[in-house]
Amino acid sequence: MKILIVGGVAGGATAAARLRRLDENAEIIMFERGGYISFANCGLPYYIGDEIKDKGALTLQTPGSFNARFRVDVRINQEVVSIDREMKSVVVKNLQTGEEYKESYDKLILSPGAEPVMPGIAVKSDRVLTLRNIPDTYKIKNYIETKGPRSAVIVGGGYIGIEMAENLKRAGLEVTIVEMLDQVIAPLDYDMACDVHRHIIQNGVKLMLSETVTNVKEDDSGLTVMLGGGEIRADLLIMAVGVRPESGIAKNAGLKVNERGGIVVDEYMRTSDEDIFAVGDAVEIVDFVTGQKNMIPLAGPANKQGRIAADNICGRKSRFKGTQGSAILKVFDMTVATTGINEKTAKKLGLVYDKSFTYSASHASYYPGAVNMSVKVLFEQESGRILGAQIVGADGVDKRCDVIATAIRAGLSARDLTELELCYAPPYSSAKDPVNMAGFVIENLLEGRLKQFHWHDVDSLPRDGSVILLDVRTKMEYENGHIDGFIDIPLDALREHLDELDHNKKVYITCQIGLRGYVASRILSQRGFDVFNLSGGYRLYNSVLGKIAQPEITGINPETQLPESKESTEETNMQSIKIDACGLQCPGPIVRLSAAIREAEVGDIIEISTTDPAFASDIEGYCRRTGNVFLGMEYEKGVNTAKIRKSDTDDFQNKCGAALGSGKNFIVFSGDLDKAIASFIMANAAAALGREVSMFFTFWGLNILRKPEKVKIKKDFMSAMFSAMMPRGSKKLKLSKMNMGGMGAKMIRSIMKEKNVDSLEDLINLAKQSGVELVACSMSMDVMGIKLEELIDGVKIGGAAAMLAHAEESDMSLFI
């Protein structure tokens, strides 16, 4: 049997080797248009970034070595230009001599791959390049080494674009990725891509999302890359916007191709001609999860298909059962892995699905080096069939995604994930592996023990008191950032506050990652509340909707605005204390840090490593509040390491008296309109000066915070009477003097308007926007029968202790 193979890399070389292993007598000829065979395409970006240093490592096989091992006639620099199906022959062009010749076949395997799409927007230039093969790689590397470009633009934020961004950055270039979509790595959903965006930016790559390159011009000094909104200059441009199948010869020979040019094959990898097989990036595949036709260019499927085509040619019935898109990517020191379909696809196909978000440590959190990973699993609502998974983290992401990929292949239900017995010892995993954890959550969802809502539902939740929005994290976590409208009752105090919650209202709970929220939801639902837990918690919400913060290594204490002193630990003989808080969830790291600071001497440097991303945003605020000095933070492999110097709090207070203890504390006892106006004017002025302002409303003052509309709440008779008699909200307040049956209040309001003084309502809103803390006295509320739902949004409940704590931190307390 004489077998010809077109293409000598992933699919082609695999097919050739398998053919020989199955048939020692077959005549096998492999044509490769380029000068290299069986090279490591997937390793090419890493050679450019000098991660792979040895050129030879990319080209494991030569025509000679391949022939020696497999007795395959390898013909490089020879392009198959046409196929004559009638004659069962191909025309081959020798690209070095220009000579053309025919070669006959009994069976033909096509593995021509896919070429990078080169949109017509770019000029032809040495500076505008793509990456597919060894010559492309050398061209880029050579350009960097000889021309010393300083900046590069990468068009496309897919796998190759991001690998190139990392490696060009390693090579010392300023790199910008321009991506047309609002996210990178299309197989991820937007919510999982957000952490990746943050990481790319943190690693110093400029990321321009939802931006299109419209034109590229070249002049003597470089390229001008025109964008939808503006332009950027660059020395080098890499096009990485995707690939298209190289199916020209198949199409010209009349083989069936799909509308995207993918060669149509059956499960035996046979084309519409029974003597011609096709494999790899050039073929249309069946999506293993959806059963739909698709094109998924990946090395794994190409290799498997090459083997399957060879099997079938040699009489061994082998079937390709589909591609499920398992893929993994290194983004600097982050790992991103996907398998199966994402939410965008599930929606497009109208599947009835649900999703879980979990956040788990790569191994036992008490063993050094644990880092967290975000795990999103999609599953069919009815059956629990796993549809796909996306995992973003560092260590251990690959094996968890592989386990789920295997579960998908084996047709396991998401429930089965709870039972998988995976290897465990503290350095490698946890007794409840991240895969088990995802299974537990899904099982709870499928069995109705847990109802959830998602980050995209949060903003549309009513803020009018008709539902309870509850944050069960600690006060410190809450204060470091929370979702607007959510009140804080820490999980451990929840059982004591149950009578403050109205059974008739739905309860929407959040915590940091969804775990404490689940515990709270179990406490409440077993007491008859209708409860929903925020999937992925505040962490995910904030990752998707929060600001992308650039890492800041600052020499200035943000609170005092004083430069940090430069003395090192050696110079001052101060101790350096290292804390490993990796794997601990918030507030664990801050608690560990507080304990260490208590133990430390003034001037000691505490270096704390943590994998909880919330810590990065908490730490500066923590140092501000405690007067310790934040020396900066470094990020590596999913671990944030922050340095804090313990301050002499007394000295700190002396030096920065204006800043520390400069808060203003208002105790608003009166419910008179004039006094309320005066209170808010002073509070806003203090806030404008950058002071921390807290207003504690007690007794009649509570009326200022009441909503104008009647809120339906069950109350006992006395409470109902009391609240009916009191003014409902700021518009109903009376003047302390000359009220004249309400005439006086109206007159004051109109004079204020005339004189361009903000109304009380505007002042209240301004105060909220300026971060003034509005606290309603829990005791007075109780006495006066006022419920939180009756108060305007943004009001917290607090007791005398909270008020006094703030008073102690303030240099002024005013009782109005």
Ligand code: FAD
């Ligand atoms: P190829 O491996 O591209 O081989 C096709 C060969 O056919 C080419 O060398 C071409 O010159 C030759 N050819 C085409 N037409 C003719 C003709 N008429 N005559 C003779 N020869 C011809 N996939 C992953 O799964 N993981 C990764 O990390 C990954 N990283 C990648 C990084 C880069 C930079 C690139 C370019 C690809 C990467 N891929 C990765 C994709 C993976 O390399 C492909 O899916 C795989 O190589 C496809 O195999 P193939 O045989 O279909 O095509």
